[in-house]
Amino acid sequence: MTEKISNDILKICSICKGVIGQVLPYNNVAYSNAPELQDLQIAFCTNCGIGVALPEKSWDIMQNFYERSYRSKCSIHRNAAHLLASKYSVSPRALSQWMLLKTFRSFGSSDSFCDIGPGSGATLQTALFLGLNLKMYAYEPDEFSVGDLRKLGIEVYAKSFNPQIELPSIKFSAIVMSHVLEHFSISDSIAVLKKIKCILSDDGIFLCEVPSTSIGVYGKMRRDDSPHLTFWTVSALQKAIMTAGMRILFTSTAGTKYEDLWNNKQIPVNIKQGLFRGIIKKAFLSKKCPKVLLNTALQINSIVNRKTIYDLLAAPEFEYSSDRQYIRIVCST
Numbered sequence: 001m002t003e004k005i006s007n008d009i010l011k012i013c014s015i016c017k018g019v020i021g022q023v024l025p026y027n028n029v030a031y032s033n034a035p036e037l038q039d040l041q042i043a044f045c046t047n048c049g050i051g052v053a054l055p056e057k058s059w060d061i062m063q064n065f066y067e068r069s070y071r072s073k074c075s076i077h078r079n080a081a082h083l084l085a086s087k088y089s090v091s092p093r094a095l096s097q098w099m100l101l102k103t104f105r106s107f108g109s110s111d112s113f114c115d116i117g118p119g120s121g122a123t124l125q126t127a128l129f130l131g132l133n134l135k136m137y138a139y140e141p142d143e144f145s146v147g148d149l150r151k152l153g154i155e156v157y158a159k160s161f162n163p164q165i166e167l168p169s170i171k172f173s174a175i176v177m178s179h180v181l182e183h184f185s186i187s188d189s190i191a192v193l194k195k196i197k198c199i200l201s202d203d204g205i206f207l208c209e210v211p212s213t214s215i216g217v218y219g220k221m222r223r224d225d226s227p228h229l230t231f232w233t234v235s236a237l238q239k240a241i242m243t244a245g246m247r248i249l250f251t252s253t254a255g256t257k258y259e260d261l262w263n264n265k266q267i268p269v270n271i272k273q274g275l276f277r278g279i280i281k282k283a284f285l286s287k288k289c290p291k292v293l294l295n296t297a298l299q300i301n302s303i304v305n306r307k308t309i310y311d312l313l314a315a316p317e318f319e320y321s322s323d324r325q326y327i328r329i330v331c332s333t
């Protein structure tokens with residue numbers, strides 16, 4: 001059941017000028033103590049379908065959340081594991097992203113690549129695995145990852161890419177921003193996309209990937225919305241990218257449809273598994289856990305989950321390594 005919108009901050013969709021009129025509660029499980037994510041609702045546009053957290057939380061507010069909560073030692077999103085231990089460990093998501101990029105453009109030694117929000121560096125490591133001779137850059141604020149990325153020869157801007165960021169003079173031949181845009185408000189999302197256009201070379205390509213989370217479709221199938229602020233549909237993402245002045249070359253959705261998983265009762269099983277893994281992870285990441293125990297657990301996890309490239313190519317999750325659908329767009333200036 002939807003509720004009436006409780007504030008007048010955003011009633012006209014800034015992407016398509018449609019009406020944002022239906023509202024659902026914002027489910028905040030992972031960050032229930034974070035002051036920045038209190039008293040939110042999700043409203044969605046009846047035209048393009050984008051869902052937005054209201055009242056809108058700007059980057060000015062959210063950067064405190066990312067510094068104090070998201071990357072805290074107890075956060076389930078902390079990048080606690082070191083980079084992939086084996087050269088044979090390749091991320092299926094990153095591999096499929098690179099294969100898609102390479103269908104639009106070849107890359108040589110004079111080209112440059114930038115990963116916005118690489119986390120533990122799967123996309124960059126996969127580029128190395130593929131033998132791509134690119135100068136590589138990354139925007140990554142997580143101190144834990146910065147050192148590892150620099151050891152790989154990657155030039156790291158140790159900060160978040162954000163709507164107010166001062167841009168470098170360099171222009172990149174390829175940029176990937178995977179599962180980052182949904183962390184920004186709708187206004188900041190457009191601003192971030194405009195910033196990306198500014199650092200993309202004239203013949204460059206940009207790959208953007210976000211979860212496909214149409215609130216109009218999945219409204220009753222949600223468990224935890226935090227810390228996302230926008231919930232994208234294909235139509236909304238295409239319009240946002242065009243609003244930022246870029247040209248769309250390719251759009252796809254892939255992964256198992258969320259409603260199919262839900263209807264087949266796979267989601268409740270996955271939720272239980274996810275909650276169990278979350279509890280275990282939180283216990284290891286707590287301040288009370290001795291560091292040696294954490295490092296041992298991470299090593300065991302690394303060994304147990306290590307897959308060869310041959311495992312990945314033969315596995316159904318090659319398309320996507322999660323239990324939901326995503327939207328992937330490639331565009332140019």
Ligand SMILES: [Zn+2]
Nearest residue numbers: 013016045048
């Ligand atoms: Zn709209």
